[in-house]
Structure formats: C-alpha cells, structure tokens
Amino acid sequence: MIPAHSFAKRGIEVAQAISMKRQSDEPDAHQIPPFAALIFLLTCVAFFILLAAISYTYGHLITTLCMVESSSSNAYVPIGSVEPADDAPPAYTEDGAPKPNDTEVNLVRTQPITASLRATVMHLTARAGFWSRFRGLSVYIVWNFARSFVVGMLSAASSNPFSMIFAAIVAEVALANIHMTWIHVIISEPSTKRWYQRIPTPFFKTWKKIVPAVSIWAVTSQVVTILPMLVAGNFGVMRRMHDPNYEPGMKEAYATAGQLFFAMFLTIALFILLQIPATVAMVRVAASMLPEEDETIVPFDRTFGGLTTPEIIGGQGKIGIVEAWRSFNGECRRRLLRTVVKVAAIVMATWILFTTVVMIEAHLLFGPAFGEMMKSMHGIANRGS
Template sequence: MAFGVVRLAVRTAIRTVSDFDGVVAGLPTPLQKRVEDYTQRDATGDEEKLKEALQSLFQPIPIAIFSLTLLAFIVISVCMQYAIQQLTWNLTVVEADLDSENSSISLSTSPPPPPYDHKSAGIIEKDVLDGEDSLENDSLLSNSSSAAERAIPAGYDARTDLVTKNIRSTLKHLRQIGGVKMWMRGFLAFVAWAFFTVVLELVIYCIIGGLTINGSEHSALFFVADLFAGLIASVMTSRIHCAWTHETLRDTSRLENVKWFSLKYVSKEDSKLLILPTMRVELAAAFTFGFPLVATNLVFRPLLEAANNGAGAGNAALACIAVLSSFAVGILATVFVLMPALIARTRLEASLLPEEDDTLVPLDRTFSGKMADVREEQLTRKQFVGRFLSLKGAWATFDKKTLRRSVWLSVKYHFISTVVGMMMIVFVCLEVGLMVAIWGQKS
C-alpha cells in the first residue's frame, strides 16, 4: 500500500510538471493572476543576483556538504523509524499482560543476576596468583532465564510496571541486554521483507494493470489494481514478515555461533494461519489511506470548481471542511481499523514463536487465553474467517490498554520525527544561507 501512495505521488508530480498551464488553470482566479504576473516579470536587479548565487551553490564542495547533511538525517530518520515504529512497536504489543488472571507468565521480582559476560560463562581460567583452575559465575550455567528476566531492574513490580511502558525504558532494556546494536535488531530481515514485497507488488501491479486497465485514466481502476497487487504480494511474503517478527522478539544473547543474518521460518501449516490476518492488514490500510484520497477527489474537486466558476466563497469553505473531515476520518480509521489489524497480526506471529525460544520481553504466547486456540482445527470455516479476517476478530486479540499504549507510541514517534524534520530543514537553510553569504563576500 505504501508503494501505491508513492507511485500516486510520482504520477501526480509528473502530470504537474508536464501540464503546468493546466495546473495553473485549476487554481482560483486571484492565484492565477499572481502566477501570470510573476512569470511575466523580468529577472533584473536582486533577482539576477539571487540566480547567480544559486548557480554558485552547484559546486563540488557545497554539494558535498549538503549531501552529507542530507545523508546523515536520512540515516538518523531510518534508524529512528525502525527502532521506535517497528522494533519497539513489536515489543510493546506482545508484552505479557501480567495483571491478568489468565496469564501463563510468572516473573520474579527479585534482583536480576549480573549482566552476561562471555568470559565468565563457564570458561575455566587460570588463576595466576594461586595456580588453581576456577570456574567463575557457575550459576550462569544453570540459569536458563530469558533476557527479559535478566534485564529487569531491582524492585520491578510485575503487576504495575512494564518493560515497554515508554520508549526510553524499552531502548534502555535492549541496550542492557546487548548494547546499542540491539536497537537495530532484525533490520536486515525487515529490509529483505520490504524489498521483496515492493518488487512483487510492482510486478503484479504491472501484470494486472496491463490486463485490465489498458490505458484507462480512471483512478478507481488504479486503486483496485494496487489493492489486489498489495494483497497478493503481502500474502506471498507473509512468512518472511513472521520470521522478522520472531527475530525482533527472540533472545539470542546466550546462544553461540549465531549468524549475523539468519531467519527461522514457521512451518507451512502455521504459515496458512498468516494469510487472512495479512489480508486484513492490507484491506485496513487500503481503507485508511484510500478513503481520504477518494473523498478528496470526489468532494473537494467539484466544490473547488464551483467556487472558481463564481458560485461563491461558501463552496470553497465547504471544500476545505470536506478535506479536513476526510483526513479526520483517516486518523480515526488508523486508530480503530489499521492499528487493531496490525496488533492482531503481530500477536498471531508471536504466538507461533517456538516455546523453547527465550524472548526479550515477558511473553505469554496465549495472550491471556485470547490466542490459545489459533492452532485448533475445531473452528468451522465461518468461525475461522471471522476470527482471522474480520475487524471484530482483530479487536478480540487485545485489550484497551494495549491499544492505548500503541496509540501513544505512534503519537510520540510522529512528534519526534517532526522535531527531527524541522531540525533538518533548519540545518539545510543555514547551509544554503552560509554558502550565499560566502559567495557574496567573494563577489
């Protein structure tokens, strides 16, 4: 679905550049007059100096500095997006509901053992002073607790506190287990899943478009083709997504000979359980992102054309209200449609994690009984479809507390990303202004 939004933006940009006069003609009359006055103005005086200053910026050193700054902010944004919106999200929505009576997880509140040290985990070292062999920290050999139990601070109350109560505590928890590199755990697997999904969606979109659209400019056909392409591609890569989810939850800090990039896929029988939840996510995303676009196209454009034809300013105000209303519905759909579908899929994937695998956070694979019968074959076909495809089935896999924490996590992430984006704009403007000032001194 994200690929469809990007493609729509590119197609709109191409049409705007190729048909500039048509775009100007669609603007209100006062704006058309301003554009015409500006395009007919002669470039003299200060405007000519500004052009020369901008041309001077296209030199190797300014371009290199600008490129490095842009690259640094891109890397920061990607790392921040993955660490918070992907990794922290997965850990947040699957952490065991320890205050539930049906939870099958018990977590000790006693102080944790010392941090893991590979030099002291069962390695016999020579004591230089007395010449005797000693086995340090022998208790670590018999301690089979997971990283979630090892990294819990002293005084932790399992019924009132959570490892993922906020972004800082989650990142601190991961850093205590394996260092800062844990913040990017599973990144390569996520990139692999995204790459194959986008490539497959592009290929399927071209095939469906070539067979059905045949040069038609109707936007509904493009939307339907993109929807079917997204559904098929996501289902085909659902096992990779499940393996990535397991990689973000699994604790491998105590295992030896762990490859830097390795995925454990679920069985083919379990992979069948992923088909309907994956389709539910794609349908929810299509409604969440497609509804504002369709509503804007169907409502905003006629009202704006009526305002341009002299029908009065009331239609322009109605057009603005229609746009704001459609985006408000999109935000509500994100909270009450898309997020439940995402949480349900992540929890289903977490329930398929093998029992012998330790986890980074306390994990109840049944989620207080909500996911206890995912592998049972006693469900009828109607019950199976309702459980894994309907929105009601998605809401049945979590409680309001989980949804509230997920919403707050997304709000905090978007606030942080907005601040980082504003900082990037400020830095870029300062660099451009500095280059213009240097050019002015030289000239």
C-alpha cells in the same frame, strides 16, 4: 524506509539537472554552486537516514513489542538475593530456625517494560547488546526488497495507478511468512539461528493460518499510505507540479512544506483509527504461532488468557483475529497509544528540524538561485511521472 537505489537515482538526476542548468546559455540564469548543492544533498541524505532509524527502532520494533507484552510483569525474586535494610528484623530466630511466617520469595510487581521508550531500549541493550535496537533489520530489508520486486512485477503491465495498490496487497499476502518471521525475530530472545532458518514450517500450512490477519493489515496499510497522498496531491502547489509551465519559487517551497505537514497529520489520524487495530491483531496472531523453543524478550502470555489451544491436543495452535484484538485489553491499548504519540512527537520534531535546516541552507547556500533548484526538481518530477 526509502529505497537507497531510488534515492541515489534521484540525487544523480538532480546533480545532472543542476550541471546542465549551469551550462545553459541564458545570460541571466542564476548560477548554483556545485559545493552548495552537495551540502544540500548530504543534509537531505543524513536526515532521511536519521528518520529511517527512528522509524525502525521506535515506530516498528518497540511498538511491536508493546503489542505483544502482557499488561503487567510479575517477577519472583528469592529473599536471599535481596540485600536487607540496616534496620530490618532478622529473618531467623536466635536458635537458627526460620521464623514461622517467613516466605521463600518476594513478589515484585513492576510496570510493563514497553511503558517507557528509554526503558525498552535499555532492556533490549541489556538482553541483546547495543545493536539490538536494530534487531531483525536484515529480514526487514529482505522483506521490503522482495515486496518491491513483487509489486514491480505485478504492476509493470498496467498504467493504472490503482494496479500498484492491488499489487502491494498481493505482495504482502504472498510474503506473509517472511513478515511473520520478522515478528518472531524481534519479539524473541537472541538466537543462534539465521533468520531464514526461523521461517515457520510447514510453509504452506503456516501461510494459510496467518494470511487472514495479514490481508486485513495489508488493505489498511494501503489506505493509510495512499489516501493522504491523493488528498494532499490534489490541491495547492503540489497539484501544479505536473504543469510544464509552472515555475515555483521560495513562496511555493513554504506552501509545499505546509501541504506535507497536512499529509503527515492525516497519515497519523488514519494510522490510529485503522492501522493500529489491524496491526495489533496481525502481530498477536503471529506471536501466538511463535515456536515453543523460542522465549520472548518481553513478558508474554502465550495462552492469551486460555484462548488458544495447542495443536497437539486438537487446537489450531494460534489465536483468532477477533480474539487477538479483544485480548489486548484497555490498559494495553492505552499503553500502545501513548507509545504511538511519543513516536509521532519524535518524528514530528525531527521533521520540523529537518525542514528548518533545509530552509536555512536554501537561503544561505542558494539565495536567488533556489528558484532554479526548484525548477530542476520540478522537471525531474515531471519526467518521473
């Protein structure tokens, strides 16, 4: 998610830059209507909110449930609760005695809930209400702001860009228990407890158990996040954005959009190859530490096929990293991959719609003045760097 304060700050800077440009004494400068700039800014804000909502519900919440759910769901339904068909034979003989071969239950075998995005949202809504598609959002926001604070504190003393990567990994490891709390909140049935009351205890003992899995996940997350930016930012238009003499126009705007698409495709590839295995292992290790009193909102095998041993009889009370990935069998991996592809398609479609709308608005609202808008944003990018 994009921090709201950072986006608002950039929006104010853009507005100030546009205002200063309009007040310049250059007689041939194209004037940018303030109302047009406001519409353009509100369009960007609306699409970023939409992308953030899609990313949280489908990219974080549902994919996490998919990593936890068992490969198949078995539901045992009493015969008395099932309406018999009109032509079905009677379940009892004429004298009232049950038939000799009658069974007390029917076994109904269904596909996993998370096999369908729509079915998962409907299941969450039925179990926890409409806003369940954003369940765990409060602890997720706290976790992100705490992570940003720790990263800012650790990287403030150094100008080396790699110091922020190191700081991010340290922050993820330090906040591992809060991350695990978020996983517990979203995979379990609704609880009357506040999220901070569900932080696992004893704190340090639990932290030591989850840290190895979180450390691997944190490193892969930085690779997936930083590498595409480094690659896309070192060629073409984006490489020249720090040149004070560079004056981008409409053609450069299209080139920038193309580079952003390339960066997105590279991010998706790295996500599938690196981050999915690391995330699956971390989520399943955290799920194995879910307190006994909490029931999961999707079918979940707490024993991982007998790979875990409760602490009360001398076990660790959690699954290992390697076992967490191996217990996620081929059927589960294919289901998760299909889910990731669906989510990527939704995000790409939304991004294409966003780019199309922005380009149409740029032509209709700004016309030749769009170059001035690009120059204003170019100057803000230089000052921000």
